[in-house]
Every structure is written in structure tokens, then in C-alpha cells.
Amino acid sequence: QKEVEQNSGPLSVPEGAIASLNCTYSDRGSQSFFWYRQYSGKSPELIMFIYSNGDKEDGRFTAQLNKASQYVSLLIRDSQPSDSATYLCAVNSITDSWGKLQFGAGTQVVVTP
Amino acid sequence: DGGITQSPKYLFRKEGQNVTLSCEQNLNHDAMYWYRQDPGQGLRLIYYSQIVNDFQKGDIAEGYSVSREKKESFPLTVTSAQKNPTAFYLCASGRTGNNSPLHFGNGTRLTVT
Numbered sequence: 617q618k619e620v621e622q623n624s625g626p627l628s629v630p631e632g633a634i635a636s637l638n639c640t641y642s643d644r645g646s647q648s649f650f651w652y653r654q655y656s657g658k659s660p661e662l663i664m665f666i667y668s669n670g671d672k673e674d675g676r677f678t679a680q681l682n683k684a685s686q687y688v689s690l691l692i693r694d695s696q697p698s699d700s701a702t703y704l705c706a707v708n709s710i711t712d713s714w715g716k717l718q719f720g721a722g723t724q725v726v727v728t729p
Numbered sequence: 730d731g732g733i734t735q736s737p738k739y740l741f742r743k744e745g746q747n748v749t750l751s752c753e754q755n756l757n758h759d760a761m762y763w764y765r766q767d768p769g770q771g772l773r774l775i776y777y778s779q780i781v782n783d784f785q786k787g788d789i790a791e792g793y794s795v796s797r798e799k800k801e802s803f804p805l806t807v808t809s810a811q812k813n814p815t816a817f818y819l820c821a822s823g824r825t826g827n828n829s830p831l832h833f834g835n836g837t838r839l840t841v842t
Contacts, residue, residue, distance in 0.1 A: 620771075624769070647828065648828045648829075648830075650830050650831075658835070658836070659819055659833040659834060659835050659836045660772075660819070660833050661833070662830050662831075662832070665828075665830055667828060704771065704772070706831075708828075716762075716774065716777065716787075717831055719764075719771040719772040720771055721769070721770055721771035722771060
């Protein structure tokens with residue numbers, strides 16, 4: 617069983633619409649959750665992190681965390697063509713003190729003009 | 730500017746040769762990581778290090794070796810024992826602790842023929 621699961625997509629979103637990405641994780645004790653954006657051929661860049669249940673907003677991005685249901689989501693409002701990328705969900709591992717991150721395989725988002 | 734520098738960006742080797750990928754950071758981060766990414770897949774952890782002269786195997790360490798002689802440097806050697814070395818290699822660093830995100834270098838794309 618994968619520890620961090622995401623729909624691979626592609627998720628096709630019209631320009632200006634809301635993109636909704638979901639991520640589920642298996643380690644119930646995980647405490648930190650991160651969203652990375654990765655353009656094709658490039659390295660991942662951190663766009664959001666969330667530690668507490670509820671919503672966290674940063675510009676056009678909103679991260680939502682529900683620890684009881686073990687899922688974290690990312691909403692992208694007013695989607696732009698520049699948002700077309702693969703979004704990686706990362707969850708910390710608490711099986712050791714190093715705080716290693718486990719990554720999902722990513723959801724590809726395609727914003728269509 | 731602080732950051733993580735990986736070199737080279739592209740690397741081509743013949744099968745049976747060892748190759749070393751460079752990773753240097755000036756973010757004063759204690760922890761450093763090596764991930765491998767294959768097309769359409771998520772990041773898989775190869776090795777990680779929290780302090781100088783100490784490192785741990787990740788999920789796919791076979792065929793790889795690392796050293797951590799300086800805080801700033803964490804080179805990865807891909808040995809001839811690695812059966813499928815062609816991949817995108819990402820170096821990352823971060824503060825120790827469960828709430829710390831990882832910051833990535835620009836990656837090295839290794840092709841072995």
C-alpha cells in the first residue's frame with residue numbers, strides 16, 4: 617500500500633476555474649503536509665505547507681487538512697496557464713526522528729485557455 | 730543568494746562506469762537528501778544525512794553510495810551495481826525536525842547507455 621496517494625490526472629481545468637487536488641496518506645501520526653509544484657523537466661518547488669486541521673490560504677492557493685480522514689487537499693483559484701504543472705503532495709514520516717518526507721506520485725494539472 | 734547547487738545538469742555515461750553527482754548547499758541546513766525520480770513517478774529516497782560523517786539508507790539505496798564530509802556537501806555516487814541508473818536525481822536540504830520543508834536543487838539528469 618502506497619503511503620501517500622494522489623490521482624495522477626491529468627486534471628483539465630478551464631482558465632479562471634478552480635482546480636481541486638486531493639491527497640490521502642496512511643500514517644495516522646503524520647504531522648506536517650506540504651504541496652510542491654513541479655514543472656516538466658524542473659525540480660519541485662514548495663508552494664504550501666499546513667500543520668493544523670482546517671484551511672490555510674496563500675494568494676490563489678488554499679490547503680485543506682483533515683487529519684481524522686487522513687487527507688489533505690489543494691485548491692487553486694482563478695487557474696492560469698502558468699499553473700499547468702505536476703503537483704506533489706508530501707507528508708512527514710514519524711517513524712523516525714529525522715522527519716523524512718514521503719511523496720505522492722503527483723497530479724498533473726493542465727489549465728486550458 | 731542561498732540555495733542548493735547540483736552539477737552537472739546533464740550527465741551521460743557508459744554502462745559499467747561509476748559516476749558522482751555533486752550537491753552543495755549554503756542554506757546552513759543540517760539535513761540533506763538524495764531522491765530519484767523516474768518518468769511519471771514520485772520521488773524515491775536514496776540516502777539522507779542529518780549530520781556530518783553520518784548518513785542513512787533510504788528506500789532504494791542499493792547501487793548507490795554517499796559521503797558527508799562537510800555540512801555543505803553531499804555527493805552521490807551511482808555505481809555499476811545500480812541496475813537502472815538512468816533517472817532524474819534530486820538533492821534536497823532542510824532543517825531537522827518534523828515541520829521542516831525540503832528545498833530542492835535543480836537536479837541532474839543521468840543517462841546511462
